Amino acid sequence: MYREHHQRLLGLAAAITLDRRAAEEIVQDAFEGLQRARGRVERPEAYLQRAVINRSINRQRRWRVAARHPVEPPPPASSPEVDETWQAVVSLPPKQRAVVALRFWHDMTIDAIAETLGWPAGSVKSTLHRALQRLKEDLR
Amino acid sequence: MTQATIDDDLEARVRAAFDEMVPRLLAAPRSQAAQPSRARPFAAALVVAATVAGAAVLAQRSSETSGRPADSTVTATDESATTTIVPAADLSWLRSIVPERFSLLAMTSSEPDRVTYVAIEPTDGKSLEIVVAAGASLEEGADVDAVGSWAETAQGWSVTTPAGVRAEISCNIGVRGRDFPGPPNYCELASTNPVPKAELRDMIGEVVAAGRADFGVAVASTTPPQSVWTDAAAGVLDGQELIGDTDWGTGDHVWDYAAESGRPDTSIRMVTGLTPAPDHRTPHVLMAGNAIGLYDDAAAFWVVDPSGIGVRISTVHTDPADLDALYTLADDLLDAVAGPSTVEPGIPTTTIAPMSETTVSVAPGTIRLLVANASTVSGVAGQLTYSLMHEYDVREATNATVQIERSIVYFAGGYEDAATELAARIGGADIQPMPDDPPIEGGLDSLRGPDIVDPAGALDLLVLLGNDRASEMEADVDTAVTTTTVSG
Numbered sequence: 001m002y003r004e005h006h007q008r009l010l011g012l013a014a015a016i017t018l019d020r021r022a023a024e025e026i027v028q029d030a031f032e033g034l035q036r037a038r039g040r041v042e043r044p045e046a047y048l049q050r051a052v053i054n055r056s057i058n059r060q061r062r063w064r065v066a067a068r069h070p071v072e073p074p075p076p077a078s079s080p081e082v083d084e085t086w087q088a089v090v091s092l093p094p095k096q097r098a099v100v101a102l103r104f105w106h107d108m109t110i111d112a113i114a115e116t117l118g119w120p121a122g123s124v125k126s127t128l129h130r131a132l133q134r135l136k137e138d139l140r
Numbered sequence: 141m142t143q144a145t146i147d148d149d150l151e152a153r154v155r156a157a158f159d160e161m162v163p164r165l166l167a168a169p170r171s172q173a174a175q176p177s178r179a180r181p182f183a184a185a186l187v188v189a190a191t192v193a194g195a196a197v198l199a200q201r202s203s204e205t206s207g208r209p210a211d212s213t214v215t216a217t218d219e220s221a222t223t224t225i226v227p228a229a230d231l232s233w234l235r236s237i238v239p240e241r242f243s244l245l246a247m248t249s250s251e252p253d254r255v256t257y258v259a260i261e262p263t264d265g266k267s268l269e270i271v272v273a274a275g276a277s278l279e280e281g282a283d284v285d286a287v288g289s290w291a292e293t294a295q296g297w298s299v300t301t302p303a304g305v306r307a308e309i310s311c312n313i314g315v316r317g318r319d320f321p322g323p324p325n326y327c328e329l330a331s332t333n334p335v336p337k338a339e340l341r342d343m344i345g346e347v348v349a350a351g352r353a354d355f356g357v358a359v360a361s362t363t364p365p366q367s368v369w370t371d372a373a374a375g376v377l378d379g380q381e382l383i384g385d386t387d388w389g390t391g392d393h394v395w396d397y398a399a400e401s402g403r404p405d406t407s408i409r410m411v412t413g414l415t416p417a418p419d420h421r422t423p424h425v426l427m428a429g430n431a432i433g434l435y436d437d438a439a440a441f442w443v444v445d446p447s448g449i450g451v452r453i454s455t456v457h458t459d460p461a462d463l464d465a466l467y468t469l470a471d472d473l474l475d476a477v478a479g480p481s482t483v484e485p486g487i488p489t490t491t492i493a494p495m496s497e498t499t500v501s502v503a504p505g506t507i508r509l510l511v512a513n514a515s516t517v518s519g520v521a522g523q524l525t526y527s528l529m530h531e532y533d534v535r536e537a538t539n540a541t542v543q544i545e546r547s548i549v550y551f552a553g554g555y556e557d558a559a560t561e562l563a564a565r566i567g568g569a570d571i572q573p574m575p576d577d578p579p580i581e582g583g584l585d586s587l588r589g590p591d592i593v594d595p596a597g598a599l600d601l602l603v604l605l606g607n608d609r610a611s612e613m614e615a616d617v618d619t620a621v622t623t624t625t626v627s628g
Contacts, residue, residue, distance in 0.1 A: 014165045015158060023166070054536075078160060085157040104151050105158035118536060120582055135150060 005033075005045065009052045015101045016056035018093055026055045038098035049116050053102075057094045088138035103128055205534055227388055231415060234259070234270070237346045239335070242268055242415040244444060249389025252356040255572040258411055262422050264452055265440025266327055266335065269296075269310045270347060274355070277308035287345055295325045296505055297341040301348055309344040311335045313440035314394075314407040314454030325436045359390040360413030362449055362477045372472040376465045380405055406455040406466070410473065417448040419473065425462050443470040447478040507558055508533045510587070511603045512545075512580045514540035515610030524566065524605060532601075535587060539612070540604050541579045550574040555600045562601060 006027060013023035030051040034044055077083035089097060102108045102116065110128070114121040158286035231245045234257060238245070249256045253275050259268040277300070283290040288301035296310030311327035320429040327335040373382075377397050383404060384396030391412035394406035422444040440454035441463075455462070509532040513521035521537035528534055547569035551559035556571065563569040577583055580602070587598045 010166060011162045015162050018165065020166055041385060077157075077164075081153065082157050082160050085153045085162045089154060089157055089161075101158060104154045105162075118587070120586065132150065134145070135154065139150070139153070 005048055009048060012049070012101060012106070013052050013056045015105065016053065016098050017021055018090060023056070028096055029055060046116060050118065053098050053117060055096055084139065088135050091138065092134060096127055096134070099124060099127045100131045100135075146585055152443065189476070231257070233350050233352045236345070237343055237350065238268055239339075241333075242266070244416070244418075244442075244450065246391060246411050246413040246415065246450075247357075247359055248392035248411060248413070250354050250357045250359050250613070255354050258392065258393070260411070260414065260442055260444075260450060260452070261333075262442045262444055262450075263549045264333055265313045265442060265452055266311060266333075267313075267452065268335075268340075268343070269304075269308075269312065270344070271308045272347065273306045274304060276300050276304050287348060290341070292337070293325065295479055296337065297344050299344055299348060305348065307344050307348050309340050309347070311340060313435060313438065314409060314452055315404055315438050315440070315456055326440075329435060360448065361391045362410065362412045372469055372476065376469045377406060402443040403421070404455065405457060408469075408473070409452040409454075410477070411450045411452070412448065414444055414448045414450045417446050418444055419446060421445050421471075441470075442475060443467065443475045445478040449474060449478045450526065505557065508535065508598065508600045509562075509603070510535040510538065510580070510599050510601075511605060512538050512540040512578075514542055514579075514609045516543060517607070517610040520610040521603075521605055524609075535599070538586065539581045541581060542605040544604060545608060546570055547609045548572055548604040550578065550602040550604070552597070552600045562603070563567070564602070567612060569603070569606075569609070574599065574602060579604070 009027045009030065010023050013026045014020055017023050017026065019076065023080050033051055034047055034130075077086055092100065098117075099113060102113045103110070108116070110121055110124050114124045117124065119127075148449040181475060192540045221448065233246065234245055238259040240396070242261045244260045244262060246258050246260075247255065248258050257270040257272075259270070261267070283292075288299045291298045291300075293310060295312050296308065298306060300306045311325070313326045325337075327338065380397035380399050381400045382395060384394065386394045386396075388394055389407075393410050395408045397406045397408070422442065437458070438454060438456050439458045440452060442450050442452045444450040451471050452471050453466045455466060457463075457466075475619065509525075511521045511528070511534070513519075521539070524548045525534050525537040547563075547566065548571075549559045549563045549566075549569045550572050551611040552574045559571045563571055578599075584598070
């Protein structure tokens with residue numbers, strides 16, 4: 001299971017936290033949590049995904065609290081368009097970025113995202129709507 | 141161009157950005173240097189020592205040695221610090237020897253014939269220093285028993301075994317007060333959660349009996365450049381001069397400052413590799429009132445980061461304002477070497493309350509809590525949830541289906557005391573048993589998820605945040621919860 005899911009989860013955590021080391025830590029913690037909860041978790045894959053996303057969102061929130069410590073600058077992009085788009089993605093609040101990543105990067109449906117995050121589908125829709133509005137404004 | 145086309149274009153751009161940039165994030169440069177383990181079991185060292193000493197009493201005991209530290213290191217370098225991270229050594233054998241309140245352990249140096257360990261008590265600044273060295277000669281002394289030759293030191297004990305192993309233990313807080321009249325061992329002060337010397341003797345005897353040491357293995361280290369210290373100390377330690385910059389071990393550095401030469405007023409120590417690392421930076425302990433950490437004429441505290449790096453500051457300047465500035469300094473230093481704090485720097489996050497008569501049978505970290513917004517102020521349930529996330533097993537904040545003036549804490553069976561405690565913590569609330577159908581959006585079913593199959597019984601506490609608490613939080617998010625920083 002570790003080999004199968006590690007890289008995908010690592011990418012998801014990095015997409016939300018924007019920090020490789022934080023992402024590695026979060027994914028490791030999630031697998032350890034699964035190990036501790038073994039026997040009580042019916043769907044380990046869903047558990048891992050939810051744990052990684054929630055931890056990533058919370059981690060990113062906490063980092064933002066310390067405003068004097070900016071998020072590390074993103075690596076250079078291959079084109080101005082990608083760079084501009086990524087800057088807009090990075091500026092999204094972590095929850096919105098998480099939903100955008102799941103919807104457009106992981107190609108998940110609204111219902112699947114809702115189930116993964118444990119949110120009502122309406123909350124997913126409204127979060128995604130706000131994120132897209134913001135992206136559109138930033139990329140206008 | 142239609143709206144759908146615009147959205148498709150945006151989605152494609154976003155997808156392309158994730159596709160390209162996330163792998164780049166994950167591939168950000170780092171250097172890795174495999175380092176073969178030089179670990180060898182205590183047994184081997186003891187056999188050498190025993191040959192020298194002509195005895196092999198302890199060599200037999202060391203046959204149980206196992207679980208060596210991992211054999212590689214990862215070195216990460218940035219502008220702030222050079223950090224060598226190694227997997228935590230297996231210190232479970234030491235865990236069973238030192239008192240439980242010395243909750244964090246580290247191996248701070250390891251040479252082919254000498255290893256040092258530290259056990260720290262995070263909240264009152266004490267530390268136990270343990271040294272095990274091979275190749276010692278048996279000393280002639282009056283205090284000799286089956287273990288070896290014992291000698292009392294100013295802050296502890298040493299014992300040299302017939303096998304040629306010398307083990308020492310001491311307890312300290314870092315500095316000594318200028319006017320302290322008694323023996324220079326703050327750990328023995330009756331008013332400060334003392335560690336009697338007799339216990340230290342027992343402990344080091346058990347260390348020897350355990351027959352364990354980790355000679356010549358990689359040790360975690362963090363070395364912040366001098367500028368980090370001078371920048372952080374500026375304005376905090378004005379009037380004091382850096383008189384000592386000492387490596388006590390690979391993962392153990394001490395900087396001493398003094399207003400007068402010769403004796404430090406303030407001592408700052410950084411230890412790397414503390415285990416088990418806390419899941420968030422250990423909170424600020426206010427050095428006031430009956431809070432622990434105050435000695436007769438000195439104060440000491442540790443701040444420990446989830447990275448396993450801890451900073452101890454001990455000082456003879458015990459004015460609360462000075463101590464608060466020193467806490468900020470500790471936080472800044474940890475920020476510099478381990479990344480930013482999980483709490484607002486410089487803001488007291490936790491006060492130590494007087495010991496309560498109430499016995500709490502459930503550890504707060506295991507209590508499952510949901511905060512629902514039943515007020516007219518948006519966002520407050522999330523704020524309160526975030527402020528409580530380190531102490532409770534919190535669920536994602538939600539909205540209540542009702543609006544109320546006075547906040548309510550609902551409790552499941554057996555959690556009434558916890559509810560009372562939480563109600564006081566948030567500034568006051570009514571306490572009521574958990575209803576079968578709590579007034580939260582989506583009901584209990586909204587809690588269902590991959591890790592919650594049966595939402596009935598999935599909550600121990602439910603806070604309905606009414607207008608009373610919400611308006612306070614809106615007015616001042618930093619003080620709405622009196623003992624915890626509210627953020628986000």
